[in-house]
Amino acid sequence: MTNPILATDSYKQSHFLQYPPEARAISAYVEARPNDFADRVLFLGLQPYLMDYLGRPVTRADIEEAEAICAGHGVPFNRAGWEAIVADHGGYLPLDIRALPEGTIVPTGTPLVQVENTDPRMPWLTTFVETALLRAIWYPTTVATLSWQCRQIIRAGLERTSEEPDG
16 A cells, blocks of 8 residues: 555544644554563564655645545544645654664563654644554564574574584
């Protein structure tokens, strides 16, 4: 899907109506939850998301398409918010995204990414991007973590059975 306004769950289209009117800033974070297969994760996947999803500005055509699809789904559409993003931010989402360096191995439960809106008119935007952000990070982080775990197991076997495990 190339329209960033539609790269979310349908119910998130109504979130702009649900925040208190005085809300100005929202901070959200992404973490790998503790689970049965890993106590640590290898963080991966943010850079492609930033380049492929956030590196492309929202356009008026995206707004028109999203509004029509939201109407078909029977969900509200924040046309004024998206038009302000196009008019005031050149179509780029006014977000501050901070993250651990990709490739970092951390305990599960550690925040990997933090997102905050930078335009006080758009606190809804922080959690709006959550679906696409989680989708972008979850799979690469899971594959990288499992691959790293396999490497650890193979390395341990090499060290026990080889005179030159590096060679």
